[in-house]
Amino acid sequence: MDVLQTLGIQWTKLIPQLFNFGIVLFVLWKFAYKPVFTMLDTRQKKIADSVANAEKIQAELAKTEAERQRILNQASDVANQMIEQARAAAARVREVETQKAIAAAEQIIAKAREVAAQDHARMLAELKREVGRLVVQTTTTVTGKILTADDQRRLAEETEKQLAA
8 A cells, every 4th residue: 555655546536536437438438439439330331331332343344344345246246247248249249230231232232233234234235226226227328228117127136146146
């Protein structure tokens, strides 16, 4: 007890001070520390939930990004297939149209040859008639006599035979 006296501690004052400290500690615990600790626990839980939620969102984001990339790759593959199909279809159409154009050109050439042959035959017939007429006229002029229809026909036929040979 000498030590307590040396330190200046008196039991009569220490006990009420301990009692007052206990009351203050209880009041602080009940009205200050407990709500603060409850609020800190609540915030800690919210932070933990937010971190877990952020990790979950991050995982979802990575999954969504992977899915988006897969869909883009599929779309790219489908687009490439469609382009190849369009090119093949265009090549087929080009080939068909080329064949149609060649056939049309051949028809035009055949018609042109036919028309040319008809024109040639018509012009040759006109030429024969004209030559026959000129022969009859020349003969009439040279002989000085008027040729009968039979004479004209005979001369025209002979001229045609000579022109054909």
